[in-house]
Amino acid sequence: MQTYVALLYSIILGGGRRVVMSDLKAMAESLGLKNVRTLVATGNLVFEARTTKISVLEQRLESAFEETFGRHVDIIVRGAEAWLKLAAGNPFPGESADAGDQVAVRVMRKSAPADAVEALQAYAAKDEKVLLVDGDIWVAFSRERPSSRLLSASNHKRMGVGTSRNWNTVRRLAEMVGSRQ
Missing domain, CATH: 3.30.70.1280 (SP0830-like domains)
Structure with a gap:
């Protein structure tokens, strides 16, 4: 199993x-x-x-x-x-420790296009960060802005099939699967 x-x-x-x-x-x-x-x-x-x-x-x-x-x-x-590899690959550990709900990963069915980060940068606020790690898209959202244009920009049509989860959820899922290994 x-x-x-x-x-x-x-x-x-x-x-x-x-x-x-x-x-x-x-x-x-x-x-x-x-x-x-x-x-x-x-x-x-x-x-x-x-x-x-x-x-x-x-x-x-x-x-x-x-x-x-x-x-x-x-x-x-x-x-x-x-999943454990995805969680361990969080490129924003500092931001995650400060505000786990402000860091998210778009978990992709197939790897995001190579130009995904560049395409999303056009929608990012100055204090937002976007990185591609092993085909998934990680975002550190602004703590100053109540909403981000990155959410609507990282849709199925532009990036492919995927779904986003914040760091708190990623970490808790990792804890759940880690306890079953």
Whole structure:
């Protein structure tokens, strides 16, 4: 058995309805996934399954989600080792220690385009930083501005399929999978 992390792109079903994490957990268990756990109410799953291709897990989860909740949602899956590597590769440790909610990573299904950082720099405020690490896009957001143009600029159309999580969530997921290694 291998431990995996699954990240849902969105848990909003429309009409003000959100996915309830207990329902998401039940959906994952119906696929035969073991030791299924959720982290906060934003679509984060940790589970165990037989070692298989990541793309197969993503497809199974996406199909089950659409069947269960009536809407397609992109789901990004990483194995435990890959998740721990992602967390260890945080290029903004100082900023993360000061304000973990102001550092985020866009976890990509396929590596972000080589020119992603350059393209995003045009949208960054002077005190914001953007780096590409192992195909994922890391951002240290401004502590001075209430919103950032980087969020809308790092969409599926420009960067490819991915979903963002702040450092607090990345770290807590790493703790969850690290305890199962």
